[in-house]
Amino acid sequence: MPKEGVSIQVIRRLPRYYRYLSELDSEGIEKISSTKLAVMMNSTASQIRQDLNCFGGFGQQGYGYSVAGLRTEIGKILGLEQQHNMILIGAGNLGKAIATHLSFEKLGFKLTAIFEKDEKLIGTSLRGIEVMSDDKIEDYVKENQIDTAILTMPKEAVEKIIDKLYACGIRSYWNFSHYDISKKYLDATVENVHLSDSLMTLCYRITEKNQIG
Amino acid sequence: MPKEGVSIQVIRRLPRYYRYLSELDSEGIEKISSTKLAVMMNSTASQIRQDLNCFGGFGQQGYGYSVAGLRTEIGKILGLEQQHNMILIGAGNLGKAIATHLSFEKLGFKLTAIFEKDEKLIGTSLRGIEVMSDDKIEDYVKENQIDTAILTMPKEAVEKIIDKLYACGIRSYWNFSHYDISKKYLDATVENVHLSDSLMTLCYRITEKNQIG
DNA sequence: TAGATTGTTAATCGATTAACAATC
DNA sequence: TAGATTGTTAATCGATTAACAATC
Numbered sequence: 001m002p003k004e005g006v007s008i009q010v011i012r013r014l015p016r017y018y019r020y021l022s023e024l025d026s027e028g029i030e031k032i033s034s035t036k037l038a039v040m041m042n043s044t045a046s047q048i049r050q051d052l053n054c055f056g057g058f059g060q061q062g063y064g065y066s067v068a069g070l071r072t073e074i075g076k077i078l079g080l081e082q083q084h085n086m087i088l089i090g091a092g093n094l095g096k097a098i099a100t101h102l103s104f105e106k107l108g109f110k111l112t113a114i115f116e117k118d119e120k121l122i123g124t125s126l127r128g129i130e131v132m133s134d135d136k137i138e139d140y141v142k143e144n145q146i147d148t149a150i151l152t153m154p155k156e157a158v159e160k161i162i163d164k165l166y167a168c169g170i171r172s173y174w175n176f177s178h179y180d181i182s183k184k185y186l187d188a189t190v191e192n193v194h195l196s197d198s199l200m201t202l203c204y205r206i207t208e209k210n211q212i213g
Numbered sequence: 214m215p216k217e218g219v220s221i222q223v224i225r226r227l228p229r230y231y232r233y234l235s236e237l238d239s240e241g242i243e244k245i246s247s248t249k250l251a252v253m254m255n256s257t258a259s260q261i262r263q264d265l266n267c268f269g270g271f272g273q274q275g276y277g278y279s280v281a282g283l284r285t286e287i288g289k290i291l292g293l294e295q296q297h298n299m300i301l302i303g304a305g306n307l308g309k310a311i312a313t314h315l316s317f318e319k320l321g322f323k324l325t326a327i328f329e330k331d332e333k334l335i336g337t338s339l340r341g342i343e344v345m346s347d348d349k350i351e352d353y354v355k356e357n358q359i360d361t362a363i364l365t366m367p368k369e370a371v372e373k374i375i376d377k378l379y380a381c382g383i384r385s386y387w388n389f390s391h392y393d394i395s396k397k398y399l400d401a402t403v404e405n406v407h408l409s410d411s412l413m414t415l416c417y418r419i420t421e422k423n424q425i426g
Numbered sequence: 427t428a429g430a431t432t433g434t435t436a437a438t439c440g441a442t443t444a445a446c447a448a449t450c
Numbered sequence: 451t452a453g454a455t456t457g458t459t460a461a462t463c464g465a466t467t468a469a470c471a472a473t474c
Binding site for chain 4: 049
Binding site: 220223257259260263273274275276 | 469473
């Protein structure tokens with residue numbers, strides 16, 4: 001029963017809680033207090049308790065939180081027990097890495113198909129999934145229940161294909177390109193990963209530190 | 214002359230401004246007002262003006278901002294004209310993708326060497342850069358001016374190698390692993406990219422939307 | 427000059443932190 | 451019971467938005 005309107009800041013902290021709890025759990029630790037978790041995560045006890053209480057009272061006064069229990073709860077909140085069917089479009093270097101690197105099943109998804117424009121790559125296989133020609137996308141999406149697409153191709157390629165994806169019902173995108181999907185499709189759920197932006201902010205911070213220090 | 218203490222929110226918006234201005238510039242557009250830029254970027258004129266004025270008055274009253282001029286200024290603020298020498302450690306799928314996918318030179322960096330533990334990969338070449346054995350890192354870093362490392366290897370591998378990296382002077386990390394560098398080395402500049410966290414938040418938002426809609 | 431748009435101050439809003447009563 | 455720690459309310463802090471005088 002996640003409440004409506006939880007702020008994006010809180011939501012972005014949930015996977016981090018989940019990771020730390022998973023680690024504690026695998027170490028066999030059974031309980032944790034917000035204070036101790038805060039020290040581990042370089043956060044504050046107040047923030048942790050506030051964040052969790054957006055979704056429910058998972059702790060026990062005088063005791064703390066059950067590590068395994070809280071981990072499970074956060075997993076449920078994130079919706080990880082589901083398996084949203086997803087396709088990946090763009091089997092270049094980045095697409096290949098994303099397809100092979102992640103444990104989609106643990107993250108609420110199932111990667112069921114990979115599409116690519118470049119004929120040289122079509123017919124090859126990643127993770128046991130055959131790379132198909134991207135003009136088969138529409139048929140595939142209609143025949144299978146696909147709600148999410150990973151876009152690991154250049155901006156221009158996304159621009160060309162996005163209308164087709166939206167038209168066949170895909171409303172959720174993990175977007176590695178610089179194409180601005182939300183601008184065109186206001187109701188789409190878009191998670192952008194802008195690697196170059198990330199690297200630029202690192203550059204800024206190095207530059208800043210050198211100037212001050 | 215970037216001022217000290219500009220908030221991380223503002224800094225994270227700079228690359229985005231830079232991108233949109235680059236695009237306008239390549240379209241031959243010479244001037245832009247904060248209002249129009251806000252519409253393009255789905256932001257607000259107020260926020261844009263506030264953000265820019267953390268660093269200086271780049272506009273002209275009654276006119277707006279020079280696209281090319283503002284782009285250049287933001288580039289300078291980000292420090293993109295520099296070329297921080299960086300190494301990449303971990304030439305697996307993800308490392309390969311990162312090494313080949315990005316234009317480091319445009320982002321303030323120069324990738325000068327790639328290291329890997331797996332002997333099968335040593336001697337291969339990415340972007341014309343030979344993949345070397347990771348026991349050559351120390352010597353290489355000492356002989357070359359390296360300030361940044363890209364970490365595209367598992368948490369456990371980072372844990373093993375981080376002390377060595379810090380000891381030979383690397384203070385800046387683009388970290389794709391789940392190892393928490395900042396916790397151990399408080400003065401390190403760390404930019405984390407947690408792909409699985411990103412995907413989990415997408416899962417959350419799909420789940421949330423399904424429940425409400 | 428009149429119109430446009432910035433730079434900047436003030437007002438609002440929201441997120442984080444602190445405090446503490448409830449309770450295990 | 452006493453001690454610990456939560457859940458939750460209140461206080462603070464900071465970021466965003468609005469307003470407007472300055473000025474091109």
